[in-house]
Amino acid sequence: MNKVVIALCAFSLVFASCKSDKKKEADEETVTEEQVVETKVEVKKIKLAMEPKSDTQVSGNAVFTDKDGQVTVVAVFEGLQPGSHAIHIHEKADCSAPDGTSTGGHWNPTNQPHGKWGAAEGFHKGDIGNFTADENGNGTITFNAGGEWCIGCGDPNRDIVGKAVIVHQGTDDFTTQPTGDAGGRVSCGGIIE
Template identity: 70%
Template sequence: MKKLILLACIATISFASSCKNDKKETTEETTTTVEEPVVETKKEEVKKIKIKLDAKSESNVNGSAVFTEQNGTVKMVAVMDGLTPGDHAIHVHEKADCSSADGKSTGGHWNPTAQPHGKWGATEGYHKGDIGNFKADENGNGTITFETDQWCIGCGDPNKDIVGKAIIVHQGIDDFTTQPTGAAGGRVSCGGIIQ
């Protein structure tokens, strides 16, 4: 009989202890914090230069050009007035020096890779400054938009960096053949690409 009572006591104590542990487990709240991974998106730096184009060679051609670099591409938008109606050439020249009256202080076409003059993208070769031709309307207003990944703004690469160069607008058209200028005629407007 003592054994039975002892067993009953042990069973009661075990049951009570078990219930107490169950109760303790159910009343304790567990808080788990799951942290979301932080995804950093790197903003691509946008570089921008706006230049003024001034009349040269006794012309009335003025305007501006904006160069914007983003995602490895440089976009140029040039807007001019005072042109004669028709087609005109526009090039990047070697130096940002527009001090001479005829614009020749800018030197020749920018050609860091020593290629022959030609149409942009030609397999026979072209200067990095050979932008091409654009049309002026009957009022003498002209606009050209040009994009390339072969230029950069202030990157320091002598084969790509347009800073320190100049934009020259010519009186005539670029024939893409005549060396080394394309026979584009006088320099009627100039703007140094300076940061």
């Protein structure tokens, strides 16, 4: 009889231990699932078509991606004159004027001087910079604005929605005020959600 009692006690201890291990595993799985939910990153994207302006054939597209508070734009163009071209964000998503002037000036919500992105002397929030078109008139630019921009956040100093992308005929010299002496507007696309 004592052997039976001892065997039952041993079985009870093993069963309780297994049950405790299973509960611990279930608790760990729950924590893991909760952590996965907490680490989901919101990604917003806007893709826009770039249309020719100023009697040119410059077209293309731009994709803005806002991931984890960091905004990047990748833009691809064709029909450009070979060489360097400026690209900026302008005040209004209105590409209705044949020369693109309906977009207004450079987007500059903080009233800084025109300059190269990140310059200590200041720069417009729309001062992206220059990119190069190859001998076939094709050009690409990838630009990371970090946390300086957002998509649809409502902050007037950061929100790019309602603005426009403009490609210029020439190169931005980063010093001439307020435009960088970049020349005419050859392509336009509105940043609209």
